[in-house]
Amino acid sequence: xxxxxxxxxxxxxxxxxxxxxxxxxxxxxxxxxxxxxxxxxxxxxxxxxxxxxxxxxxxxxxxxxxxxxxxxxxxxxxxxxxxxxxxxxxxxxxxxxxxxxxxxxxxxxxxxxxxxxxxxxxxxxxxxxxxxxxxxxxxxxxxxxxxxxxxxxxxxxxxxxxxxxxxxxxxxxxxxxxxxxxxxxxxxxxxxxxxxxxxxxxxxxxxxxxxxxxxxxxxxxxxxxxxxxxxxxxxxxxxxxxxxxxxxxxxxxxxxxxxxxxxxxxxxxxxxxxxxxxxxxxxxxxxxxxxxxxxxxxxxxxxxxxxxxxxxxxxxxxxxxxxxxxxxxxxxxxxxxxxxxxxxxxxxxxxxxxxxxxxxxxxxxxx
Amino acid sequence: xxxxxxxxxxxxxxxxxxxxxxxxxxxxxxxxxxxxxxxxxxxxxxxxxxxxxxxxxxxxxxxxxxxxxxxxxxxxxxxxxxxxxxxxxxxxxxxxxxxxxxxxxxxxxxxxxxxxxxxxxxxxxxxxxxxxxxxxxxxxxxxxxxxxxxxxxxxxxxxxxxxxxxxxxxxxxxxxxxxxxxxxxxxxxxxxxxxxxxxxxxxxxxxxxxxxxxxxxxxxxxxxxxxxxxxxxxxxxxxxxxxxxxxxxxxxxxxxxxxxxxxxxxxxxxxxxxxxxxxxxxxxxxxxxxxxxxxxxxxxxxxxxxxxxxxxxxxxxxxxxxxxxxxxxxxxxxxxxxxxxxxxxxxxxxxxxxxxxxxxxxxxxxx
Numbered sequence: 091x092x093x094x095x096x097x098x099x100x101x102x103x104x105x106x107x108x109x110x111x112x113x114x115x116x117x118x119x120x121x122x123x124x125x126x127x128x129x130x131x132x133x134x135x136x137x138x139x140x141x142x143x144x145x146x147x148x149x150x151x152x153x154x155x156x157x158x159x160x161x162x163x164x165x166x167x168x169x170x171x172x173x174x175x176x177x178x179x180x181x182x183x184x185x186x187x188x189x190x191x192x193x194x195x196x197x198x199x200x201x202x203x204x205x206x207x208x209x210x211x212x213x214x215x216x217x218x219x220x221x222x223x224x225x226x227x228x229x230x231x232x233x234x235x236x237x238x239x240x241x242x243x244x245x246x247x248x249x250x251x252x253x254x255x256x257x258x259x260x261x262x263x264x265x266x267x268x269x270x271x272x273x274x275x276x277x278x279x280x281x282x283x284x285x286x287x288x289x290x291x292x293x294x295x296x297x298x299x300x301x302x303x304x305x306x307x308x309x310x311x312x313x314x315x316x317x318x319x320x321x322x323x324x325x326x327x328x329x330x331x332x333x334x335x336x337x338x339x340x341x342x343x344x345x346x347x348x349x350x351x352x353x354x355x356x357x358x359x360x361x362x363x364x365x366x367x368x369x370x371x372x373x374x375x376x377x378x379x380x381x382x383x384x385x386x387x388x389x390x391x392x393x394x395x396x397x398x399x400x401x402x403x404x405x406x407x408x409x410x411x412x413x414x415x416x417x418x419x420x421x422x423x424x425x426x427x428x429x430x431x432x433x434x435x436x437x438x439x440x441x442x443x444x445x446x447x448x449x450x451x452x453x454x455x456x457x
Numbered sequence: 458x459x460x461x462x463x464x465x466x467x468x469x470x471x472x473x474x475x476x477x478x479x480x481x482x483x484x485x486x487x488x489x490x491x492x493x494x495x496x497x498x499x500x501x502x503x504x505x506x507x508x509x510x511x512x513x514x515x516x517x518x519x520x521x522x523x524x525x526x527x528x529x530x531x532x533x534x535x536x537x538x539x540x541x542x543x544x545x546x547x548x549x550x551x552x553x554x555x556x557x558x559x560x561x562x563x564x565x566x567x568x569x570x571x572x573x574x575x576x577x578x579x580x581x582x583x584x585x586x587x588x589x590x591x592x593x594x595x596x597x598x599x600x601x602x603x604x605x606x607x608x609x610x611x612x613x614x615x616x617x618x619x620x621x622x623x624x625x626x627x628x629x630x631x632x633x634x635x636x637x638x639x640x641x642x643x644x645x646x647x648x649x650x651x652x653x654x655x656x657x658x659x660x661x662x663x664x665x666x667x668x669x670x671x672x673x674x675x676x677x678x679x680x681x682x683x684x685x686x687x688x689x690x691x692x693x694x695x696x697x698x699x700x701x702x703x704x705x706x707x708x709x710x711x712x713x714x715x716x717x718x719x720x721x722x723x724x725x726x727x728x729x730x731x732x733x734x735x736x737x738x739x740x741x742x743x744x745x746x747x748x749x750x751x752x753x754x755x756x757x758x759x760x761x762x763x764x765x766x767x768x769x770x771x772x773x774x775x776x777x778x779x780x781x782x783x784x785x786x787x788x789x790x791x792x793x794x795x796x797x798x799x800x801x802x803x804x805x806x807x808x809x810x811x812x813x814x815x816x817x818x819x820x821x822x823x824x
Contacts, residue, residue: 206704335702335714337573338725347702347725356717358705 091115091136092177094280094294098129100173148283152272154182154256165191170327171301176280180256183276185422190247190276193429194224195367196299196324198317199233199309200342207310207342210334211236214309217360219246222428222435226251226303228295229264229271233309233317238271245406245438247425248275251302253287253295255279260287274418296320304367305330307357311345318345325353330367332357390415394423395432403439458482458503459544461647461661465496467540515650519639521549521623532558537694538668543647547623550643552789557614557643560796561591562734563666563691565684566600566676567709574600574677574709577701579607581676584727586613589795589802593618593670595662596635598628600676605638612773612805614792615642618669620654620662622646627654641785663687671734672697674724678712685712692720697734699724757782761790762799770806
């Protein structure tokens, strides 16, 4: 019934809760005191065109679901958006959005990027994924697509946040890529199935990318590029804004350089990104205990953890065989377990993070 | 008698003064109390090989001179080096080193630079010179040479600080370039005529470049490059350290990026450099009154100022004709007058900075 990022409706939602607000906006109860007739008419018009049951069915046909605040899978960091927080997110893919987003970085940039930009984005995507980071981007041409492809090629975790419905891959030329992301990772949209992207929706989509991740890396952006908006939004949300420099003779790096002359941090590779957003260096997951109790894991994830021997490492296929899941399913769960601090990854090789080993780290770090 | 940057001898020089120190080191007076026999023997050995009169004659044959602390031409900012301050500098060229150094920026970088680095250095040299900045560098292959050539091509002011004597152009392939710099600008050396460069002397030369200028821009530098040492030295001296980014795929930009991840400022063109080191923007010289009283100008400089009509602009050749000097001489003096705030420059076009116009600026900037 509302466009993404509508802060007035966001405030009503916060004040009244979803059920009372729906009644208030559809004439079943008194409208919010500060609602103008024009706005109420707009909501009523849009409400007449919605069919939530059909939306849920459309998403379900693609293996999707609707996740909203209060759900176990809701990424709590989106609450930092305040009243511009999404009402909910449509999600396609096996892993838990909440868990994957715990250890995620956005890689964004120019659609019409140079070969240099595409190379850097793909390398960054692959190497961040290798290090156990979830690569979040917008599935656009250029930098976005290269970052997703890099992460996929490394067998890593990647999330595409669309400005359209999860059943409306955009750009069309990336339909295959978006399908692969839905298979190996997650495709997320704020708008319901069937929704088409508009200029305004791209900009509002960017706030979700900024809020979902620990930091945003801009790889090539001309002056006034939307990627710069994402990075600055990330910064205002207390996330890290990062930029990859390029030749000063390239207009496609001019926006990034402008960003770097402000508060953003210059990064040249995945190690530097991971060091910054990881806070305590790239060894962070190994040095930390699990973030949640083992008993709180969902049954499939727990089975995958069970399947991973403490004695040695295994690849995703071997874990899948042992756990009785598909390889994609097992790898998705392993990435969750990685984000939660239960397992470590070296390329295709997964190992259990042994409590004794963690203690050893703690002892060495102690007085 | 001593190598550049010898802080022990520098301290003795500060404590005793030059005449007493010379007597103390040559056995004509008691040696400094903390002088070891070994050090005294070293000084005596080197003293036996020096011939100051011959050095002065060799410099004079090239139109050179020796400038030391207390001289009118001594650039006072070198005193920031403390006991590592040069004992003096050998100078070739018409302009006043002190005046030219007032508004100077160092542009340094890799010897084996890429085409990109050479292009950026030449453009930066030319555009800084166009803006009335003196471009200081080390006359080396690669970035240094490109920066000097850019400044020369723009008819601007440039200073080469050598690690050898002013009569020993190094590298040999740059003998022609160094000769052109001596003709249009200044060639400066801490070591006396006849001295050859060594690895250590290059590093010690860099401290003079860092101290002489308001800031150091590094254009391409691999890890552990000497240019990074210059920039970090500049920073410790309270000058600006700046770096020009490049592709992260280029090892020749890796050192610059490392610098930029520290405290150095990312710059992409001359306007950004000038804005930073100029403090109050690129219009600084026009907005400020002259730095010294007109009566304190040396006679030739005063004649050149006289020759410049307040009514309109003139090029260097016209000013030279009017002042009865060579064009190189006139342009050198005009650059001094520029640094001192008497004149402004747009390309080849020189104009008097009119007092009324300066007042106008002041009024506009006032409350």
